[in-house]
Amino acid sequence: MSRTSLSVVSDSVTARAPSKVNLHLGVGPRRDDGYHDLVTVFQALSLHDDIRVARANEMSVTVRGEGAASVPADDSNLAVRAALALADWADRSGKVAIDIDKTIPVAGGMAGGSADAAGALVALAALWKLDIGRDDLATIAAGLGSDVPFALHGNTALGTGRGERLMQVLSRGEFHWVLALARDGLSTPAVYHELDRLRDSRSGECADDAARDLLRRPDELMQALASGDPHAVAPLLHNDLQPAALSLQPTLRRTLRAGIDAGALGGIVSGSGPTCAFLCADETGAVNVAAELSGAGVARSVRTASGPAAGTRVLGADLRH
Ligand code: ATP
Numbered sequence: 001m002s003r004t005s006l007s008v009v010s011d012s013v014t015a016r017a018p019s020k021v022n023l024h025l026g027v028g029p030r031r032d033d034g035y036h037d038l039v040t041v042f043q044a045l046s047l048h049d050d051i052r053v054a055r056a057n058e059m060s061v062t063v064r065g066e067g068a069a070s071v072p073a074d075d076s077n078l079a080v081r082a083a084l085a086l087a088d089w090a091d092r093s094g095k096v097a098i099d100i101d102k103t104i105p106v107a108g109g110m111a112g113g114s115a116d117a118a119g120a121l122v123a124l125a126a127l128w129k130l131d132i133g134r135d136d137l138a139t140i141a142a143g144l145g146s147d148v149p150f151a152l153h154g155n156t157a158l159g160t161g162r163g164e165r166l167m168q169v170l171s172r173g174e175f176h177w178v179l180a181l182a183r184d185g186l187s188t189p190a191v192y193h194e195l196d197r198l199r200d201s202r203s204g205e206c207a208d209d210a211a212r213d214l215l216r217r218p219d220e221l222m223q224a225l226a227s228g229d230p231h232a233v234a235p236l237l238h239n240d241l242q243p244a245a246l247s248l249q250p251t252l253r254r255t256l257r258a259g260i261d262a263g264a265l266g267g268i269v270s271g272s273g274p275t276c277a278f279l280c281a282d283e284t285g286a287v288n289v290a291a292e293l294s295g296a297g298v299a300r301s302v303r304t305a306s307g308p309a310a311g312t313r314v315l316g317a318d319l320r321h
Helices: 078-090 112-127 134-143 148-153 188-200 210-213 219-227 228-235 244-247 250-262 282-297
Strands: 009-030 036-054 060-065 097-103 156-160 163-168 175-181 266-269 276-280 301-307 313-320
Touching: 009 112, 009 156, 009 210, 009 219, 009 228, 009 266, 036 112, 036 175, 060 228, 060 313, 078 134, 097 112, 097 148, 112 148, 112 313, 134 148, 148 156, 148 163, 148 210, 148 250, 148 313, 163 228, 163 266, 175 228, 175 250, 175 282, 188 244, 188 276, 219 228, 228 244, 244 250, 244 266, 250 282, 266 282, 282 301
Parallel strands: 060 097
Antiparallel strands: 009 036, 009 313, 036 097, 036 156, 036 301, 156 163, 175 276, 175 301, 266 276
């Protein structure tokens, strides 16, 4: 985050926050507290939300763009929770107007809510000229949700714990993706619940050895990312949540097949789904796959995106002299 030294007052600040795809998502057995340990490789994508914060007499949030109608416009909005958490840290009142312009699909497994939380943190820290470092911001972010630290961080990272403990992963070049957005969202808790159900229904599942395997670091994938070769990365895409997402939305099988038939190198359900992400050889390949997928009628809409994208950053401020 940049620390501004302008001798003017900003009335509003806009931050841009990336979406994510999990190139690898290993999910450990359900813990006693109901959560799951993860080992995941995130890549931030160019598909983003813009979050504008402005001084106001009271807290408010408005949402427009992709899926806006299904995003809460009250205190349960993750951007509002982020603003309140930062206000608490800074001992401020938290009277801000938050305006979210969404492009990231809602409940799409691309961490859109987390992006909005990260955007609110970064934009407000700039608006209030807070002397807060990345580490403190990341701690507040982790308290808001396990994907929020990565939305701040961006690029490509290995996530452990519940995904909030991050380590940068070397990734060379640019990767080109096609995203197939589904008609209906999937609730993340429902997908984890389905995974537990599927695992429980298989006898002898999740012995200690098996559990360790689930949480093994994907070294081969990390080497492939360092090589920058999408042909090497594609066969290593892996998502433990995919069978659960497919079980809840069986039509996603058709979507995944259609992307491969259209020429993608690999396809995967993104996080808890239902967005399907297809890795392509290059930008032209992605445009061709997107065109074919659109024609196949297997998705509500189809987008191209590239990664790795930068972490959440300030786009600009409206200044009052
Ligand atoms: P993840 O991949 O992190 O599990 P997701 O991308 O599948 O999440 P989100 O778009 O983050 O899902 O939304 C999940 C739910 O969170 C939505 O159904 C919505 O009710 C709620 N929510 C709260 N704040 C927001 C926000 N700012 N944007 C989107 N959804 C929000």
